[in-house]
Amino acid sequence: MENQDVKQEVTDKYSLRGRVFHRIREDILNGKYKDHEELKEVAIGQELGVSRTPVREAFRQLELEGLIQIIPNRGAYVTGIKVKDIQDIYMIRSKLEGLCARWACEHITKEQLEEMEENIYLAEFHAARGHMEQMAELDNRFHNILYESCNSKMLEHLLKDYHQYVWRVRQQTLSSSRGAVSNVEHKFIMEAIKENNPDKAEELANQHMINAYENMLDKGLLELYEQ
Amino acid sequence: MENQDVKQEVTDKYSLRGRVFHRIREDILNGKYKDHEELKEVAIGQELGVSRTPVREAFRQLELEGLIQIIPNRGAYVTGIKVKDIQDIYMIRSKLEGLCARWACEHITKEQLEEMEENIYLAEFHAARGHMEQMAELDNRFHNILYESCNSKMLEHLLKDYHQYVWRVRQQTLSSSRGAVSNVEHKFIMEAIKENNPDKAEELANQHMINAYENMLDKGLLELYEQ
């Protein structure tokens, strides 16, 4: 099954459709294409140097991810990131990361635990020096390890999706002072998993998300996405 | 935004792609296409009387839903329903239906509450007479009302997806004696929402899913999907 992801990456890298899909996805998430903007097949095809076919296939996928809305015989329109959606995702993730941490207690491998410890150790180093970019990357990686350690492809896939979705906001959040605090929370979560305490791990992961969310609110970071 | 769903239905009904998508989806979920079976574009196109283009677009969507796996330049292979996936989904849904019920306390409309009451009342009637088909439909509808009442398009969409995914299993479960019990649980959930008690509503919805899951295990209904 890990195979599938590898294959997927290969697809995305070498097929035009995959490249178009990821490119448009990025452009929407990064704000190049604004809310309600119309995406035209030929225009995007020309911009990327491909025909309409791979563009259309990419559109179908983007629609299923909720990033665009396709109206039959009319066109594809960007569905921008809504503040409400981000809020909802944080609450949903709160529950699911809790579940993920709970399952991780039983299924995490020695290698994954070691990588977590290394991750946290490294993050302490970079936090002390204010290396924001590295912090963001390490945070990213910590959560991905957690997702992979729960032994559920379903949950892993779901959480990775949401994680991606709020990536931009998250990066800004971590660029604030929360980086160090967040890392300490990671440490507690890891320790709970290590001592195989599912209730504690769940509760901590739960709270970790809520803290991140409230920090975001406090800092007014969501206003960037106000409509 | 409710508009979007309507538009989507129109697409699915009138576009070839939408029809192909739903048809293949059904066929996979209903077991016509077995696990690991290869789906060939031309064959399916001929069977449905369309060209490869709409079939390919449908494939891309099915891949994103995880129902098929596309290996570049090789083909599309059915990813059958795994027992593990169903188990995971029930646990994920347990958490999310809880969250949904919690949010419903604040956001449910008078109309939705009335439809819920009617639903439960009707279900009592059919449960007493052993009308399994109606019970399944009413259960379906109850959960959909709940999803729609939480005021979160994100959560609603997610829960509806999962609900669909385990539809077959669920129907079998309800065809057993649990129908009446399940309806009583619905009643309690509704009452908790009605009296605006989020903690209680969440806990009850939570447990409702776990009960459904354990009933499924007890009855050995998952063995139908054993690989």
Add this chain to the structure above:
DNA sequence: GATAGTATGATTGTATACAATTATACGAGT
């Protein structure tokens, strides 16, 4: 007989051509 290499056929990936639908502009009628 086993294996490596090659040729052939099947299948997918992409581009393009044509059909259907929708939006826009223009003009006639009031």
Add this chain to the structure above:
DNA sequence: ACTCGTATAATTGTATACAATCATACTATC
């Protein structure tokens, strides 16, 4: 001036043609 209808342009929906890739079978070589 306004509205309705029609013509035209733009855009998407679908089908098909061609290119690239992969699987299979056959043959030559050891």
